[in-house]
Amino acid sequence: MVLTRATTGYHSVTNSNFNRCLLIDKTPGITTFDIIRKLRVILGNKLKIGHGGTLDPFASGLVIILTGHYTKLQSFIQHSQKQYEGTIELGYETDTLDIEGEKVIISKNTIPETIDIKAIENHVLSLKEQFPPKFSAIKVNGTPMYKLARKKVDVKPKKREIKVFEFNIHNYKKPYIHFNITVSGGTYIRSIAKAIGDFIKIPSTLVELRRTGINEINIKKAVLLDNLKSIKNIEESSIDINHLLKLPVCEIDEIMFNRIKNGRDIETNPDISTDETILLKYKDKFVAIGTKLADNRIHPKKVLV
DSSP: OEEEOTTTSOEEEOOTTOOEEEEEEEOTTOOHHHHHHHHHHHHOSSSOEEESSOOOTTOEEEEEEEEGGGGGGHHHHHTSOEEEEEEEEESEEETTSBTTSOEEEEOSSOOOSOOOHHHHHHHHHHOOEEOOOSSSSOEETTEEHHHHHHTTOOOOOOOEEOOEEEEEEEEEETTEEEEEEEEOTTOOHHHHHHHHHHHHTSOEEEEEEEEEEETTEEGGGOEEGGGOOSHHHHHHHBOOHHHHHOOOEEEOOHHHHHHHTTTOOEEOOOSSOTTOEEEEEETTEEEEEEEEOTTSEEEEEEEOO
């Protein structure tokens, strides 16, 4: 059911089953929440809209937007592998570790004409943990660290485990390092830039960043926010959620569906291992994410209807 919104000329979605997965190519200068606000103008305020991981305002690239019951899948996507390309500038470090911050350290040494690219690559690939930037949304006692940092409150963030799957420097032209990297979800590329500066003993700052992929989804499939002007545009730009999740799929019948939507286990025996996650499908719609139990039952973890 749709209702005309006379004040805007758009139509708003009032059905919570408007489950969509959108790939947005974010431009620099806007936040992830600016994207959500724009989509609310089109879809209305009654529909839940979430994201699969934010991008800093100065960064560009792939942002995943979820609507309706698909917002329940945020945690699955936020922990996915992320691919980026970026540029680090040598010679100074800012308080935010990116181009938008204030310079707090300026190198007293001459910026080298060459760097040991292989040594830097090996160092980054060896990283197992990192300190998140003080200017980040991670909360300390319920308050985002960036709010504390703005008030000059001295906060010592806890180290977080990370995984760097791929890292290569494809060009160095003084003072800029141009790189590609694939990391685990929750890894801060700003902190990677700092780690490189610490390793070569030259302060460094991330000045450009573009997210080019999440799992096997490439930025080439994304659309610019300005191209989404109607519900029809959004529907045409949506992708199958399992293109992103890459989970085994189990078709269920009506009896199973009625149990699943009420949060109850079903008896079936898909060809997967115990504790493996599976996507349940009923009448061409994904209706839940479940886990296979030892006795071949499927327990619903997230119900999508």
